Amino acid sequence: MKFAIQINEGPYQHQASDSAYLFTKTALEKGHEIFRVFFYHDGVNNGTRLTTPPQDDRHVVNRWAELGEKYDLDLVVCVAAAQRRGIVDDGEAERNGKDATNIHPRFRISGLGQLVEAAIQSERLMVFGD
Amino acid sequence: MKFAIQINEGPYQHQASDSAYLFTKTALEKGHEIFRVFFYHDGVNNGTRLTTPPQDDRHVVNRWAELGEKYDLDLVVCVAAAQRRGIVDDGEAERNGKDATNIHPRFRISGLGQLVEAAIQSERLMVFGD
Amino acid sequence: MSELHTVNKSPFEKSSFASCLEHVLEGSAVLLYEDGIYAATKGTAVEGKLKSAQGVKFYVLGPDLKARGLGEDRVIDGVEIVDYEAFVDLAAEHSKVVAWV
């Protein structure tokens, strides 16, 4: 079955990203397809490469990136939500005159249409939030 | 009177930072002293210089920075909370091997002791959260 | 001096307003702001909670009320509508502030 995953909260503050990760990983291991993982609202903060959690804790961002690498996942950060919260890639940095980027290379920034398309193309939309 | 301000949530997702800003600005205009503004939990995300909100909306980060400039405020981002969430200054970037920083120059990253000290040194602790 | 308690969440969504009222002592004050302002409005299913709090003075933040389209005429009688200046005064006048976040 084809799933789409929507994540509304950032890493660590809420369990949403953890639950979504475990759901996604389990679904993939069971042979399901993940059409897209869409990071919305504070969920965009899951896509920064600048986090350094304590060594005895999970690394929420890298874990998503590694799962993405293993299964060739489409990890999409919403551009409008990202602009408000300071998640930036090269294109955004150039457009908005920012002197740095913080997006993790395994994620990409794109529009809200990607969420709507994911809901259309997948058979189930799973929402993880606060 | 001497106030300390604690902010537990990031910009835009929750009104906490907005309410704290208006409280702080009003207190200063009324002649009160703000000993420190301490950004904790997701509140650390108020300290990134990479945000670009829509032009017809307020700029939560710059507004704090401008108020800080005008009144010489001590805007402190908690280091432990910042590490988990990817808010980085030059020192943190060096220590944790990060290739970029995103802290706004008007904010500084420091330890949790700064919150405790603020509670001791001020006459009122105001907490804004979810 | 008595305490100032603050509540910023809707009484329909979260239990923080109810919990605050269970811990407020007579002579204390409660300021409702952000989505907490809904607890100060008339004719709701939770109106009785505020009304039955004995000896507690209630304030509601006007700017948050106005933002949400609720006029002053909708505020429960006896609840005082205040602005940010008065919010600062209330925090200064009470012995401490307890945030029911």
Next chain:
Amino acid sequence: MSELHTVNKSPFEKSSFASCLEHVLEGSAVLLYEDGIYAATKGTAVEGKLKSAQGVKFYVLGPDLKARGLGEDRVIDGVEIVDYEAFVDLAAEHSKVVAWV
């Protein structure tokens, strides 16, 4: 096929569990996870809500229960304890998923 509803917040802190139950139709299923697992435990002041939901099948996520120190013996009779594999199966088997975030 019926719907799967998910609730991830404590019934003591937020109204999402109560609201979910008010909108669940007979024959549907509800999965409780994260802080939502507390709604599935015995002897609480809100236990009656789950018990009185007619014709609704309840599931609770074991990993979240275990994390919070609550043993399987604390779960209300009739609520099925599931793991992440079963969570995925439930999402696939039902016609859609409604998240009461």
Next chain:
Amino acid sequence: MSEAIKKFLYLNRRAPYGTIYAWESLEVVLIGAAFDQDVSLAFLDDGVYQIVKGQDTAAIEMKNFSPTYAALGDYDVTKLYVEKESLEERGLTIDDLMDLKWEDEDEDWAEKDSIKVVSRFELARIMEGQDVVFSF
């Protein structure tokens, strides 16, 4: 794409301004309107506060996004279900809500109400009839 049209429901359960969910949810609705699906919005719980009329955010210095609801009709988003019980619990009536309209192309652009007040049970049935439910 030759996909069948899906029935989309946006579930609005949060008050405006205290959190951004209401606004960013509305942004999805506007973008989603371009995808030609069968779109409905449900306002229940504190979500009914989103469409209360007379919102004025000047004093909290936040953007007032409520005028955007009036534009939904132009985007062919014309089914806004408001739960009766949620209104009543909050001491609100339909007169407290914005007067949201759309023009029916098939009836010589006759102006029609977008808001339909439904009972809790009717809303549960409406939810049951959807293919996808968005929550924010």
Next chain:
Amino acid sequence: MSEAIKKFLYLNRRAPYGTIYAWESLEVVLIGAAFDQDVSLAFLDDGVYQIVKGQDTAAIEMKNFSPTYAALGDYDVTKLYVEKESLEERGLTIDDLMDLKWEDEDEDWAEKDSIKVVSRFELARIMEGQDVVFSF
């Protein structure tokens, strides 16, 4: 600094793991212990779930921070007030909580209970007696 000692109360009202507030609050308590203030912790509402014994987070892959509560005694944080009504509403008793102890230097290091179950009214009075209340 020649400041007078202040009475600090940490208000714990949230369940663990669903959000990080419980854990990051505990981090403040540990750091704050070095400042030699008069520290108390209050567990009420869902906060009582923070100190339920037997927490095992392996299957959700999060860090189990509950053992840290047992270290509080070593930091001279010895006053943990747990609200009776909050326990009862959740079907919990003191036996469901971790057995938290501290050693009393003044009584030949006698082991004493850190947890004290108090009524809602007693807790309200304890809150009243504080100088600073931290909320997370």
